[in-house]
Amino acid sequence: MYIFKKPRWQLSQTEVTDEALFHKRRDFLKLGAAALVSSSVVMDTLWAAKNDLLSPLAFTPTPYGKELELSTFEQASTYNNFYEFSTAKEKPARMAHTLRPSPWEVGFHGECENTTPLEVSALLATLPLEERIYRFRCVEGWSMVVPWIGFPLSALLAIAKPTSKAKYVLFQTKYDPTMFPDQRKGMRQGAIPYPYVEGLRMDEAMHPLAFVAVGMYGKVLPNQNGAPLRLIVPWKYGFKSIKSIDHVAFATTEPKNTWQALNPREYGFYANVNPHVDHPRWSQAKERKLGSFLKTETLMFNGYGEEVASLYKEMDLKRFF
Structure with a gap:
């Protein structure tokens, strides 16, 4: 008989905070010295009205996220690095209305058997959605905890059927200057070169913790959080979790x-x-969670070492950083 051993990071469903509580916790002014969001009352009202219209998603709750205190929806959706819109963290939430997340295709390329582009709506009709609560640690020293909705990255990669030659997987954020204002500035004037590129080793990409998010806090992803598809790799710094993937x-x-x-x-x-x-x-020894003025000790692999440390057991992590 198979006996399931509950991983230490799992959480019982009774411990998951109800979504309604997130929307009552309006604590923008408590984001902390490294995470202050300045905004006018008028713009805040417009933003709140816009995000209240996000469509709810059907998903299966899971027990991921043991003993984690969730960040609020407001914090997670208004403090964003998304250079395609702006280098200022509060601006993507106000500028991302230009992103059109539907229709949206994902293309598969390189060492794989299936290179047929896949419409995201068809993908969502095929793969069951689940909720996972993960820590999110930015390389800049701030952090948050978010209940993401999506599916394992391995499920997406399985559709492409990578060949035995595939050792790495590369992702790109969509390149479309009509959607992303900073892309219109060109190579010399834009904040970074576009399209934005990220990559994983295949064993990292196939790890059970690697996740593709299509929603958060019970609803579809806000544009500024990487709609319609973004990567979530919780043991890595946030810039690895690439947004608005189409390649x-x-x-x-x-x-x-x-x-x-x-x-x-x-x-x-x-x-x-x-x-x-x-x-x-700067030091990476401590971090400041959005909503807190106090710093806490940063955990190795963001607290997921028991699950992922074996991926790097023979590597010098000071050299392969």
Whole structure:
């Protein structure tokens, strides 16, 4: 007889905070020194009305997220790094109305058998959705906890049927200057080169914790959070969790991600959360969760070491950062 052993990060359904509580906790002014959001009353009212219209999703609750205190919906949806809109964290929530998440196709490329583009609506009709509560740690030193809705990344990759030659998987954010204002500025004037690129080793991509989010807090993803598809890799720094994906490619060699290409001294390919390896310009030993003025100790692999440390057991994590 098979006996299921509950992982330590699982949470009973009775411990999951009801979604209605998130919308009552209006604590923008408590985001902390590293996470203050300045906004006018008029713009806040318009933003709240717009996000109240997000469609609810049908999903299966899961017990992921043991002993985690959730960030509010307001915090998670108004403090965003999305350079395609702006480098200011409060602006994507106000500018992302130009993103059109439907219709949206995902293309498969490289070392895979199935290269037929897939419409996201068809994908969602095929794959059952579940909710997972994960920690999210930004390389900048702030963090949050979000109840994402989606499906395992392995389920998406299985549709493409990667060949045995595929050692890495590369993702790109959609390139469409009509949707993303910073892309219209071109290579020299834009904040970063586009399209935004990220990558994972195949064993990382196939790990059970790797997740594709299509929603959060019970509803579809807000545009500023990476609609309609974004990657969630909870043991890595947030820039690995690429937004608004429309291109998936399987490669034989390690791809160079956007931040690694821009500054390899500061950003590596792996980007595992590691409190023992500082960013060249700041410590990674502590973090500030949105909504708190106090810093807390950063956990190795963002608290998921028991599950993922074996992926890197023979690697020097100071060299492969």
